[in-house]
Amino acid sequence: MSAATVPVTTDIKADARIGLRGHLRHTGALVRRNLLWIRQDPESMFDAILMPVVFTLLFVYVFGGSIGQSLGGGQDQYVQYVVPGLMAMTSMNISMGVGTGFNQDFQSGVMDRFRSLPIGRGSVLIAKIVVELMRMLIATAILLVVGVLVGFDITNWPGLFAAVGLSVVFGSALMWVFLTLGVTMKNAQSVQAMGFLVLMPLQFGSSIFAPTESMPGWLQAFTDYNPLSSLADAARGLMVQGPLTHDLWVTLGWSALLTLVMAPIAIHKFRTKS
Amino acid sequence: MVAGTLVGMTRIDKNPSGANSAVTVRGLVKHYGETKALDGVDLDVREGTVMGVLGPNGAGKTTLVRILSTLITPDAGHATVAGHDVVRQPRQLRRVIGLTGQYASVDEKLPGWENLYMIGRLLDLPRKEARARADELLERFSLTEAAKRPASTYSGGMRRRLDLAASMIGRPAVLYLDEPTTGLDPRTRNEVWDEVQRMVGDGVTVLLTTQYMEEAEQLASELTVIDRGKVIAGGAIDELKAKVGGRTLRIRPADPVELRPLASALDELGITGIATTTVDAGSGTLLVPILSDEQLTAVTGAVVARGVTIASITTELPSLDEVFLSLTGHRASAPQDATPTELEKVSV
Numbered sequence: 001m002s003a004a005t006v007p008v009t010t011d012i013k014a015d016a017r018i019g020l021r022g023h024l025r026h027t028g029a030l031v032r033r034n035l036l037w038i039r040q041d042p043e044s045m046f047d048a049i050l051m052p053v054v055f056t057l058l059f060v061y062v063f064g065g066s067i068g069q070s071l072g073g074g075q076d077q078y079v080q081y082v083v084p085g086l087m088a089m090t091s092m093n094i095s096m097g098v099g100t101g102f103n104q105d106f107q108s109g110v111m112d113r114f115r116s117l118p119i120g121r122g123s124v125l126i127a128k129i130v131v132e133l134m135r136m137l138i139a140t141a142i143l144l145v146v147g148v149l150v151g152f153d154i155t156n157w158p159g160l161f162a163a164v165g166l167s168v169v170f171g172s173a174l175m176w177v178f179l180t181l182g183v184t185m186k187n188a189q190s191v192q193a194m195g196f197l198v199l200m201p202l203q204f205g206s207s208i209f210a211p212t213e214s215m216p217g218w219l220q221a222f223t224d225y226n227p228l229s230s231l232a233d234a235a236r237g238l239m240v241q242g243p244l245t246h247d248l249w250v251t252l253g254w255s256a257l258l259t260l261v262m263a264p265i266a267i268h269k270f271r272t273k274s
Numbered sequence: 275m276v277a278g279t280l281v282g283m284t285r286i287d288k289n290p291s292g293a294n295s296a297v298t299v300r301g302l303v304k305h306y307g308e309t310k311a312l313d314g315v316d317l318d319v320r321e322g323t324v325m326g327v328l329g330p331n332g333a334g335k336t337t338l339v340r341i342l343s344t345l346i347t348p349d350a351g352h353a354t355v356a357g358h359d360v361v362r363q364p365r366q367l368r369r370v371i372g373l374t375g376q377y378a379s380v381d382e383k384l385p386g387w388e389n390l391y392m393i394g395r396l397l398d399l400p401r402k403e404a405r406a407r408a409d410e411l412l413e414r415f416s417l418t419e420a421a422k423r424p425a426s427t428y429s430g431g432m433r434r435r436l437d438l439a440a441s442m443i444g445r446p447a448v449l450y451l452d453e454p455t456t457g458l459d460p461r462t463r464n465e466v467w468d469e470v471q472r473m474v475g476d477g478v479t480v481l482l483t484t485q486y487m488e489e490a491e492q493l494a495s496e497l498t499v500i501d502r503g504k505v506i507a508g509g510a511i512d513e514l515k516a517k518v519g520g521r522t523l524r525i526r527p528a529d530p531v532e533l534r535p536l537a538s539a540l541d542e543l544g545i546t547g548i549a550t551t552t553v554d555a556g557s558g559t560l561l562v563p564i565l566s567d568e569q570l571t572a573v574t575g576a577v578v579a580r581g582v583t584i585a586s587i588t589t590e591l592p593s594l595d596e597v598f599l600s601l602t603g604h605r606a607s608a609p610q611d612a613t614p615t616e617l618e619k620v621s622v
Contacts, residue, residue, distance in 0.1 A: 018365075022398065029395035033384060040383050040424050109379040113440070116343040117396050118368040 018120050026119040030127030034101075038131075047097070048135045052090050052143035059086070059209060060150050067210050076151055083147040084163060084235035085208035088228055090143055091171030092203070094136040096195040098128055098175045099182030103191050106183070106273065121271055129175055136171050140164055159238040166238070166251060170231050173255035176262035183269040208232045227254040296321045296448050296479040297342065301351035304337050304503075311337040313503035314351065319448075319496075324470075324480040326494030326511070328487070334503040335483035336375070339452045342481070343373045356447050369397075372441030372478075375452025379437060382426040386417050386436050389425060390443060397444040411439040415469065431462035438469055449473065451482045455489060467492050499601055507601050512591065521589045523562040523573060528583040530558045536582055545572045564589075 018026075038044055059082050060075065068078035105111045105124075114124050144152070144160075154160055178195060185191045205219060206212075206228040212220050223229050230250040237244030299317035303310070312334045319325040327335050340346045342355055344364040353360045358367035380389045387408050394404030412418045415435040420428060425436055434454060441449060451470065455463040470493055474480055484490050490497055490511065497514055499507040507514060527536060537551045537560055552561045564570050570589065577584065 025398065026396055029392050033381065033388070033392050036385075036388055037383050040385075108382060109376075110381045112340075112343075112345055112375075113373065113379060113393075114396070115345055116368055116371065116373045117393070118365045118398075119396050 018118075023120055023123055026123040027127045027130070030123055031130050034127060034131040045135070045138075048094060048139040049142055051093060052086065052139050053146050055086055055089070056083070056143060056146045056150060063209070070214070071211065079147065079151045080153060080240050081211075081236070082209060083143070083152045084239045085206075085232040086143055086147075087140055087163065087235055088167050088170070088231040089203055089208050090139045091136050091167040092174060092199060092228070094132060094139055095171045095174040096178050096192070096199070097135065098132050099178030099180075099185075099191045099195060100188040101128055101132075102179060102182040102270075103185060103188045107187065122267075125179070125267070125270060129172065132175060133168060133172060136168055137164075140167065154239070156239060159240075163235040163238040166234055166248070167231060170227070170251055170255045173258040173262075176259060176266045179266040180262055180269055183266065183273055202226060202228050206232060227251065230254065294321050295319065297325070297353070297355050297481060299338070299342070299351070299353040302338070302341060302348050302353055303350035304334075304341060304346070304348050310503045312341070312348070315500065315503070315505055317498055317505070317508075319479055319481055321479050322477050323496060324474055324482055324494045326490035326497045327481065327483040327500060328485070328490050328497055329483075329500040330485055332502075333500045335485075335500065336452055337503075338500075339373070339375060339450045339481070339483060343371055343450060344368060369444065370447045372444065372446035372449040373452070374434075374437045374441040374454055375450065375483075376456055380425050380433070380440050383424055385422050385424055386412060386428070386439075387421040389436065390439060393440050393443045399443075407443055411442060415439045429462075430458050431465050434458065434462070434466050435469060438466070438473070442473065446478065448479045448481065451480060453483055453485065455484075455486070463489075501601075521564055521570075521591060523564050523570060524554075524559050524586075524588045524590060525562065525577060525584060526557070526559045526586045528585040530555075532582050533558065533560060536560060536577065536580065539580060540573065540576060543576055545569055545576065559586075 060079055064075035064078040064082070067081070068074040068076065071077045071081060102111075105114075111124070115121065144154075148154065177198075178191070181194055182188075182191050185194060203209075205222050206226045207223060208228060212223045212229065215223065227250070230247045231254075234244055234247035234251045237247060295318045297317065297319035299315055302312050302315040302317075304312040315334070315338060317325070317327075317338075327338065329335050337346070341348050341360060342353060344360055344367055347361055355367050356370045358370065360367060380386075381392070384392065390408035390411055391404050394407050395401070399407060409418075412421050415438060417432060417435060417439065420432060425433060428436065438454075454470065455466050458466065467489070470480065470482075474493070480493070482490070482493055494511060497508065497511050498505055499514075525536075527533060533553050533555070537553050540551045540560070540562060550563050553559075554561055562573055564573060574587070
């Protein structure tokens with residue numbers, strides 16, 4: 001043991017040295033790969049492009065009138081209410097893609113190829129996250145354009161950017177959850193099914209689509225602690241009514257908590273999966 | 275002509291003696307719960323040679339390759355590849371290996387060229403060089419026309435060729451081929467074999483796992499037979515065959531009418547002890563099992579003494595299927611595997 005350890009320690013040092021430029025090069029090559037996926041399979045952008053359009057039109061024109069009335073106005077009032085909420089929902093749905101994407105990579109054996117190459121395993125992870133963040137921003141931009149077209153009034157530009165930033169922060173925190181699911185579950189379909197199972201109650205049991213005041217007490221108790229309510233309310237506060245510090249801090253707190261707890265788990269599962 | 279002996283002779287030049295060990299494996303153990311995937315495996319692959327690792331499904335072949343490519347770590351024992359320890363120097367090790375296998379594959383959604391370019395960049399080639407290398411390897415593996423198509427549209431053979439190209443980007447010193455032709459039809463299998471032989475010609479050291487005897491015979495100069503995580507035999511392919519059983523003398527009389535009378539005459543003489551001469555009417559040959567050079571001489575003499583004109587006479591070593599059977603006491607193919615012949619039926 002002692003005889004062997006001397007040369008080995010120096011080797012470990014040389015081993016660990018990929019360098020920032022190396023990491024950037026590797027991540028760049030993998031980002032390119034993920035972007036090429038989209039070019040080869042444009043349908044994979046449907047969720048980012050169509051979902052914001054469909055949901056906005058659906059909610060504004062189907063529920064807009066009646067919920068708007070209860071808000072003391074009409075459809076116009078509801079547009080102001082629901083667009084920030086839909087923004088929160090969009091970033092959540094997009095973040096799910098991280099899980100299904102990784103699951104496919106493990107299934108197909110591409111991951112084995114990557115792991116037999118002299119690159120940091122983190123590069124694979126970061127590249128995926130970068131691309132999903134791009135998708136998230138595209139989806140958010142489309143949502144805002146459709147929102148404006150159906151009557152959303154942008155009154156506070158800095159607030160708007162802050163709200164976009166906030167939902168991206170929360171969405172990326174959520175990626176760690178989906179990443180963990182993607183690495184641990186058997187196939188991409190179950191990752192997606194599991195994702196929806198988690199997301200649906202969280203999305204509808206929140207203040208995203210409608211104010212929670214008319215909900216029964218037990219549900220209100222849930223929606224009050226639902227981080228999506230905080231995100232939606234914070235986005236609303238920033239975009240429409242001026243800052244709501246409480247919801248802002250709660251959302252940032254949730255993002256930090258999810259990242260601190262789930263990122264190490266996800267990274268550990270990712271590194272040790274064989 | 276004495277074809278069997280000639281094959282044996284051509285094999286010799288593939289085994290330059292005294293070369294350094296490119297892969298050294300000592301006492302490698304890997305357990306999965308109760309299952310011992312590897313149970314103390316020793317292995318040496320000399321530089322510039324092809325080592326065949328032969329065994330049925332579940333013998334531990336893939337586990338061995340995964341440890342040697344740093345995808346999993348062993349529970350005990352150690353292994354070095356080109357002087358790099360699999361556990362302590364994984365990153366240096368990854369620089370010198372190429373991996374092609376049933377599990378490590380290319381990205382199906384990416385075009386062939388993009389796959390190779392990406393791997394070039396991941397191996398730190400400058401952009402220009404990565405581009406040139408991708409072009410060069412596509413050309414070499416006859417994939418230039420399919421360069422822009424996603425790999426998912428490739429045929430089985432094209433896929434494997436792209437796999438091989440991908441593992442050659444970094445000019446590896448040691449190449450692992452993990453069952454490179456499993457699931458391919460015979461024609462495609464020959465294509466892949468040709469490519470592998472070309473790569474070996476370039477001086478790459480190859481560790482080849484296979485469950486096909488024919489494949490090991492075609493590509494490998496040395497063989498390690500593993501079964502249930504243990505090495506049960508090893509050595510040069512011909513040595514191994516000679517160790518396991520005697521040769522078969524195959525005689526083709528010029529006139530097929532002579533076949534049966536000659537067979538009974540040889541059996542009556544009883545040179546090989548028992549009446550085991552068989553007639554292969556399809557090829558018009560007689561098969562005589564022989565255990566020594568003296569028996570070979572005696573049988574040939576008896577044929578000549580009868581005044582039969584001989585069109586051809588060859589000696590054959592036992593097939594690797596037979597080798598495996600006599601080494602392990604059970605057949606090489608577990609029930610779920612396809613032997614190459616069965617495979618031809620299903621995969622075309």
